Amino acid sequence: xxxxxxxxxxxxxxxxxxxxxxxxxxxxxxxxxxxxxxxxxxxxxxxxxxxxxxxxxxxxxxxxxxxxxxxxxxxxxxxxxxxxxxxxxxxxxxxxxxxxxxxxxxxxxxxxxxxxxxxxxxxxxxxxxxxxxxxxxxxxxxxxxxxxxxxxxxxxxxxxxxxxxxxxxxxxxxxxxxxxxxxxxxxxxxxxxxxxxxxxx
Numbered sequence: 001x002x003x004x005x006x007x008x009x010x011x012x013x014x015x016x017x018x019x020x021x022x023x024x025x026x027x028x029x030x031x032x033x034x035x036x037x038x039x040x041x042x043x044x045x046x047x048x049x050x051x052x053x054x055x056x057x058x059x060x061x062x063x064x065x066x067x068x069x070x071x072x073x074x075x076x077x078x079x080x081x082x083x084x085x086x087x088x089x090x091x092x093x094x095x096x097x098x099x100x101x102x103x104x105x106x107x108x109x110x111x112x113x114x115x116x117x118x119x120x121x122x123x124x125x126x127x128x129x130x131x132x133x134x135x136x137x138x139x140x141x142x143x144x145x146x147x148x149x150x151x152x153x154x155x156x157x158x159x160x161x162x163x164x165x166x167x168x169x170x171x172x173x174x175x176x177x178x179x180x181x182x183x184x185x186x187x188x189x190x191x192x193x194x195x196x197x198x199x200x201x
Contacts, residue, residue, distance in 0.1 A: 024061065032184070033063055036065075064185075075180060079196065084143055085143035086102070088113070089115045089152075090149065094114070132162065135170060144168060147173075156174070175195065
């Protein structure tokens with residue numbers, strides 16, 4: 001179903017055979033980097049599939065390429081995070097796929113919480129108060145950072161406040177994607193008021 005966010009629908013999106021063509025279309029504007037902005041789509045088929053997709057996008061786009069899930073790992077490595085709490089809008093099966101993806105790269109998931117939402121519309125309408133409650137709920141003393149999954153969620157306006165409250169990095173799928181895209185494109189300037197990830201330079 002259009003707008004449906006379940007394990008089956010995300011794996012169907014991930015298995016689309018048009019990625020190379022889409023990347024080739026983007027190559028006409030000579031981008032420095034291409035990012036496939038879909039968290040659950042890029043982790044739902046596992047790390048090896050995600051790596052192959054990055055290669056496909058790179059070849060088709062004739063430039064560096066990545067996905068949101070790959071950007072998440074790069075962000076955690078840059079922050080030195082070995083233990084993370086995951087806050088998601090997802091159903092339990094997607095949560096489990098995300099846990100497996102993250103732990104494949106040697107990061108322990110010490111806690112996770114999902115809202116059980118299965119529609120893009122509902123995910124995109126999550127307000128700052130709901131996101132704040134979710135982040136506080138999932139955080140533990142053991143977690144070195146909190147990651148908020150799904151590119152439909154806008155977290156950056158409240159990231160600084162959350163980091164002050166929790167005393168640790170708090171970042172989202174969009175934040176990781178944009179940060180890593182800037183890194184790959186060679187843009188090294190720090191950005192104010194959007195959390196620790198954007199001050200690593």
